[in-house]
Amino acid sequence: MNKSIDKNILMRNLPSIDKLLQSSIAVDSININGHNQTAILIRNTLSALRDDVLNDRIKTVEELELEKILLRFEQQLKQYENKKLQKTINATGVILHTNLGRAPLSRYVTRAALETIENYSNLEFDIETGKRGSRHDYLRDILCRLTGAEDAVVVNNNAAAVLLILSTFAKNKEVIVSRGELVEIGGSFRVPSVMEQSGSKLVEVGTTNKTHAYDYENAITDDTALLMKIHTSNFKIMGFTQSLEIKQIKEIGEKYNIPVVEDIGSGVLIDLRKLNMPYEPTVQDSINQGADIVSFSGDKLLGGPQAGIIVGKREYIQKIKKNQLLRALRIDKVMISLLYHTLLEYDKFELPYNSIPILDMMSKPIDELKLKAQGLYNVLLEDINFNGIAEVTINETKAQVGGGSLPNEYIDSYAVCLKPLKISVAKLEEDLRKGKYHIISRIQNDMLILDVRTLFEDDFEKISAALKQILL
Template identity: 35%
Template sequence: MTTPKFAPGPAGAALRGLPRTDRLVEAADQAGMVEKLGHGAVLEAVRAELDRHRAAVLAGDPCPSPEAIEAGLLDRLREDARGSLRPVVNATGVVIHTNLGRAPLSDDAIAAMGRAARGYTNLEYDLVAGERGDRYGHAEAPLCRLTGAEAAVAVNNNASAVMLALAALMDAPPDRSGGGEAGVRPLAAPGRGEAEPGLPEVIVSRGQLVEIGGGFRIPDVLRRSGAALVEVGTTNRTYLRDHEAAVGPRTRILLAVHRSNFRLSGFVHDTPLEELVDLGRRRALWVVDDLGSGTLLETAPFGLGIEPTVQERIRAGADLVCFSGDKLLGGPQSGILCGTREAIARVKRHPLMRALRVDKVTLAALSATLAHYERGEALEKVPVWRAIAAAPEALEARARGWLAVLGAAGAGCAVRPSRSAVGGGSLPEVTLPTSVLALPGPPDALAARLRRGEPPVVGRIEEDRVVLDPRTVLPAEDEALVAAVRAALAV
C-alpha cells in the first residue's frame, strides 16, 4: 500500500517539511552516486527513503531535518555502491564456509579465470583440426589421470551431478558383456515394452537418505530424476542381502551416499561399495556413488580421520562417482562425475547436460586447480589444503603477530588455544587445533561492527568473546584484518 503524501493536522505540517525528490536526486548526483549506480537506482532509493520517513511521521515519530534525511540517503547509497556481493575476511576458522562462498581459489585459478573471461577461447573449438571441439575435454584428461577413471565430466554442482547421473542411467542397463545371472530377466527401458509397468527403481540404504544444506534431500532428487526410491536395511545397519532381496525387474541403479554432514556410530554397518559393485555386475545394474565433498588427498595425516578418496571409489568399480569441486578439492563451484566410458557417455548425451554444464571461466579455474594436484603442490597452492595443513605453532605465531601490531589498541585482547572446523558439510565433528585472537567487549555489538567494516570481517563468538582464527584468514589479509579490528575496538 502506498503511503499517503499528505495528512491533516501536525502530521501534515511535518510531512510538508520533507525535502523534494529532485533535491535528493541532485544531492546524490553531486556525491557521484548517479554515476556509480545509475539514475534509476538512485531515484528508486530516494523514493524509498521518503516513503520510509512519511510512514514514520504518520506513526507519530518526529520528522528529521532535510539535512539529516539527505545524509542518511547518501550513507545508504554509498553502501549500495559497494555492491551486494563483497569480499569478506573469513576469521571464523571454518575452512569450507558455505555462507562465505566455500573454497577460496588459488592464485593460478584466479589468473586462469581472468584469461578465460578477458576474450574469446577455444572452449568448443579444436585448434589443430580447425573444427568444433569438445568443451568437456579441458578438464576430463586431468580428472582421469588423477582418479584413474575412464572418463569424466563437470557440471554446476554436486546436487546436479547426482541428479544427472540418476536421470542418465535410467533408460537402460549397463553393457555387462558376459555378465548377469542365469534366470535374471534383462531390464527394458521404461515405457518401452517392459512387462511390469512402473517407474525405474533406485535402491539405497535407509541410513543414507540424507539431507544436506539448503534442503537438498536424496529422496527428492530421486523423484526429480524420474526414479522410484526403494529403501533397504535400517537406519544403522544395512547388508548386501538387503540390496539383493530388493532387486526386481524395474531395478536400475544401486546408489551409495556418503553421510557428508553427520555421523552414525556404535552398532553400525554399511554395505561396502565393493559388494555393491559385485551385485551390480551380477545383476546388470548401475552402481552410482555420491561421495559428497570428495577428496583426492589422504585426510588421515592431517588429523581429519579416514575419508575415502575418489581414487579408491573408482578402483572399487563404481560406474559413476559424484563429488564437489568447491569443497575438499578446493576449486570453483562444480560437480564432478568420474567413471566408466559408457556411463559418462550416457551422461553427456542426456538433455539435462546442456542445462547443467559449466562455462569457460569455471572450466579454466577447475583445470588450474587440478594442475596443482598433478604437480604435487596442492598443500602449498590450494587455499583449502593450505589452511588444513597449517601447523598449530604457525597459527599461534600469526595470532600473536596480530596482537603485537595492534599495540595499545589491542588492550584487553588475548591469544588463546581453540579448535577450527573443516565445515562445508565435510568431515562433521572433525576439528583442528588452532590459536585465536580473543577481543574484549560485548560480543554481539563488536561482531556487528566488524561485519560492517571495510572489508567486512566475520569471526565467531566463543566463551562470550569475539575470536578471530588465523587458519582461514588469507596471508594477504593480515593488514586489513588488523585495521578492521583497530577500528571496531575504537568505537
C-alpha cells in the same frame, strides 16, 4: 522544547529528490551505483520519513533537518551495499564455510583462468583440426589422469550430477539405496527428492544403522536400474552400525548385471591423512573398488569452484553425455577454466598446498598458527591503544573443516580474542560484520574470536582498521 506541529507542514519540509541528489554522499553513490539506483535509495528514504510523520514517529521540523535526512539516506545506502555480492573476511575458523562461498580459490588459479575468460578461447574449437571441439574434453582428460577413471563429464553442481545420472539410467525404474545414506544437504535438498525429480523410484533397504548385502539382494527386481551408495560426508552414525563398502556392492552389481553408482560428495583427491586429518574416501578409492560411476563436488575438499563432477566407465559416461538434460546442466567457460586450472595444480603437485588455499589452511601446523596469531596481535597493538576499551589475548581454539565435510572433526587452532569493555561483544561482532570490510567472526565465552586458521595475512591491516574505527 520543540512542539509537534501540523503533519502537512512537516511533509512540506521534506526536500525534493533532486536536492538530495546534489549532496556529496549522493554524488559518491552515483559514481559507484549509478544515478537510477541512487535515486531509488533516496526515494525509499523519503518514503520512510513520510511514513514516520504519518505515524507520529516524527513530530518536529528539527527532526527533518537536511543533515538528519542525509544520515537516514546513508543508512539506506549501507543496507544496499551490504546486500551486494562482495568479499568478506572469514575469521570464523570454518574452512569450507558454506555461507561464505565454501572454498576460496587461489590467486594463481584465478589469474590463469582470467587469461582465458577475458579473451576468446578454444572452448569448443579443436586447434589441431580447425573443426568444432567439445567443451568436455579439457576436464575429461585431466580428471581421467587424476582419478584413474575411463571417462568424465562435468555439470554445474553435484545435485545436478546425481539428477543427470538417475535421469539417464533409472527413469521409471528402481534405485536401491541404504536407508542410513538418505542424506539431506544444505537448503533442505534431499536425496529422495532428487530421485523423485529424476523420475526414478527409490527403494530403501536395511535400517538406519545397519545394512547388509542380503538387504540389497532381496530388494533387486527386474525394474532395478542402479545400486547406489551415498557417502554420508555431513553426518556420522556411531556405535552399533554396519554398511557395505563400494567393492561389496560392486560384487552384487556384477552378480545381477546392475551398474553401481557412488555419490562421494566432498570430492577428495588426496589422502587427508597426509595432512594429519582423518581418513576420508577419495575418488580414486571409489574407482579402484569398482564403482561404475562416481559423482562429487568441485567446491568442497577439492578446493575448486562449484561443479558436479562425474567420472567412471566410458560406456556409462557416454550414455550420460547423450542425455539432452546435459545441455541444461552444463557449466560455462568461466567454471570450466577455474576448475581446469585447479585440477592442473593436483596434476603438477602431489600435495598442492601452495595453490589450493583450503589444503594450506587444513595442513597448517599449530606452531605456525601461533606465530600467525602473534602477527595479528602485534598489528592490532601497534595501531590501537586498547587500555580501557578492550582486553586482547591470544588463545588456543578449535577450527572446523565445514561445508558438509568431516562432521564433528575439530582442528587445533589459535585465535586473537577480544573482550570489549565499553560495548557488548554482540555489538562488536555486528559492527565488524556490517562494516567496510565485512569481517565475519564468532562469539565464544563472551569474547570475540578471530581464528587465524581461515585468515589471510593481507587481512590483518583491514581488521585493525575496522577495530580502530569501532572501538575508538
